[in-house]
Amino acid sequence: MKVTDYKSIAYTPAGKFEETRFEKIHNIIFENSKEASVLVAQEIAELIRTKESKNKPCVLGLATGSSPIRVYEELIRMHREEGLSFANVITFNLDEYYPMDKNNIQSYFYFMHEHLFNHIDILPENINIPDGNVSSEDLYQSCIDYEMKIKAYGGLDFQLLGIGRTGHIGFNEPGSHLNSGTRSITLDHITRVDAAPTFLGIDNVPRKAITMGIGTVLAAKRIVLLGWGSNKAEILKETIEGEITSEVPATYLQNHDNTTFIIDEGASSELTRVKTPWLVTSCAWDDALKMKAVLWLAELLNKSILKLTDKNYNDYGMSGLLTEEGTSYNLNIKMFNKLQNTITGWPGGKPNADDSKRPERATIPKKRVIIFSPHPDDDVISMGGTFDRLVQQGHEVHIAYQTSGNIAVSDEEALKFAEVTQTLCPDCKETQNIIKFLKIKTENDVDSEEVRSLKGFIRRSESLAATRYLGLEDKNVHFLNLPFYETGTIKKKNITEEDINIMCNLIDEIKPHQIYAAGDLADPHGTHKVCLDAIFESLSVLKHQKYMNDCWVWLYKGAWHEWESYQIDMAVPMSPDQVLRKRHAIFFHQSQKDGVMFQGSDSREFWVRAEDRNRLTAKKYNDLGLADYAAIEAFKRYHF
Structure with missing residues (x-):
C-alpha cells in the first residue's frame, strides 16, 4: 500500500488498512525513503510542539545508521526554516560501541552531533548517549544509571528505530530477552560485517557495544521503525510476518500496540502482499504481474514455463488469471515468448534485422x-x-x-605505490609527504588531499x-x-x-x-x-x-x-x-x-x-x- 496521507493511518492497528492475513505489524510502504523520512520528521515535530504547548519535556529515543539520516536532515530544515525548537527535547540514544571514545569519528556520539545535535538548539545537558569510555568496572552501574534516567523522565515518548540484517533493534542481537534492559552485549558477526565499510574493514569494528534493552524499547509510548532498501527485505518479511522469537529480536515489536514500520518499495519486496499478491487477494492482472506470477510458479514448482498446468495455477491462487487467459497453454506460450524475446546477442540492436520483438532498436545501426x-x-x-x-x-x-x-583503496595499497614512486623520484616532496602521513595515520585521521589524489x-x-x-x-x-x-x-x-x-x-x-x-x-x-x-x-x-x-x-x-x-x-x-x-x-x-x-x-x-x-x-x-x-x-x- 502506497500512501500520501501518512497521518490518517499512522496509528491504525495492524491489519485494519490492508487485507492480509500474513502481517502482524502495522506497516506503510512508500515509493522512496526521502518522502517517508519527511513525514516521520513531521510526526516527531508535531509531538515536540504538542509537548511544548503543555510545558512538558519531549523524550525521544534516537537511532543511528543510514536509515534515520534523512529524518534528521528534515528536522534540521524545520528548525532553520520553520522555527522548530528543541529546547524542551530530551534525547536518549539506543546504543554505542564499546570501548569507544566519543571523539572518534566512528562513535555514535560523533554521528549524532554531526547529523543532528550540532545543527539544532537542543541543550547539551539534555543529550544522553551510552558512555563508550566508561571503565569495565563501572560499565554495569553505568547501564543501570542510563536505564533509571529514562524511567525518571517517565519513559520514552517516541522511539525511532532501524533494523539490522540479524533482526536486531538497537544492538539487541539474536538471543536478547524480552525484558532486557540497558546492558553491554557482544555483536553478531553479521552486524560487524555490515559495519565494516564505516570502519574501513571488519578488523577495526569493535566486538562489543552498549545498548538499550528490548524491554526499554517496548516501554516507549510510540515506536517507528525505518526500513530502506532491498537488503532489508528478507528480515522485514520475517519480522512482520513471522512468529515472535528471540532469534529475531525485532519480532517482539508485534506485541507493541503503537508501532509502525515505515518502509520503501525495495524493503517491502519480500512481503507476501507485494511479492505474491495473488495469495492475499484478487488481482488486477496486467502483463507485468502475469509475468511475475508465471515465473514465480515455475520456479516454485521447478518446472519449465510450458509444463505448467491448469491445476498448478488453481492450486496457487491464480484461478482468476486462468479465467482471463482461457487456458494454461495459452498463458504459458504468451509468457514463454515474452521471456524469449528479452534474449539478444546484440545489446545495441542488430542491423538490418526485424527488431519488433527484440529489446533494442535496429533503426540506429551505430549508437x-x-x-x-x-x-x-x-x-x-x-x-x-x-x-x-x-x-x-x-x-x-x-x-x-x-x-x-x-x-x-587501502592505506597499505597506497603506501606500496608511494614507495615505488619514491624509488623513481627520491626527492619528490609530495611522495615523501604521502609516505610520512600514511605511516603515522590514526583511525581518526581523514586522508590528506595528496593521499586522496594518489x-x-x-x-x-x-x-x-x-x-x-x-x-x-x-x-x-x-x-x-x-x-x-x-x-x-x-x-x-x-x-x-x-x-x-x-x-x-x-x-x-x-x-x-x-x-x-x-x-x-x-x-x-x-x-x-x-x-x-x-x-x-x-x-x-x-x-x-x-x-x-x-x-x-x-x-x-x-x-x-x-x-x-x-x-x-x-x-x-x-x-x-x-x-x-x-x-x-x-x-x-x-x-x-x-x-x-x-x-x-x-x-x-x-x-x-x-x-x-x-x-x-x-x-x-x-x-x-x-x-x-x-x-x-x-x-x-x-x-x-
Missing part, C-alpha cells in the same frame, strides 16, 4: 553509448560482457566513472588498463570525480547542482542513444543510489532536448544482486570465451582484488560473484525452458 559506472570497476564487474559486445559490434562507447573510488590515480590507472583491454580508446573514458564523493571519509555530501551540471554536460556533449546505469538500490544512502539519483536528475533536466527522444536507459545491478527473472527486459548471453574476457578485465582492478575493503557479507571476490551471478541467471533461463547459455548479463529498461 552512441554512455556506460555510467559509480566506481571505477562497476562497469566491468556488472556488464563487462555487454561492454565487450558493444565495442566489438562497432558502437561509439563511452565509459563515465562517476566517482574516483579513492576511499576503497588513491584516485590508482583507481584511474586500473580503469584505463581494463578499458584498453576491451578495445576502448582513452579519449572515450571520462573520469567525472563528482564532488559529492570527495570527502575523504565514508560519509558523503548530498548531490548539488555542481554534480548535476557535470553529468548534464557529458550527456549533452555525447547525445547518447543508450545510457547504461547502476540500478542497484540495496542501500538508498549508498554511492550507487546517489549516483543513480544524479543520473535521474540529469535526465529530468535534459529530457526536453530533441536528442533525448532517441535515448534509452538500461539499468544493470551491482556486484551483490541481479534482477529477478520477471524484471528483465534485456538478457545478453555470454560465451565461455567472453566470460574469460570479462574476468581478465576485472583483474586489472588489482587494488580491489584479494581482500577488498568493502567485501560486505560475501567472502567471494568480485569476479567470482559476477561469474556466479551471470551463470545463475543463465541457469534460471534454462530451467524455465529457454536455451542453455554459459552466462547472461541482465538489464531493466528505465522509462523517463
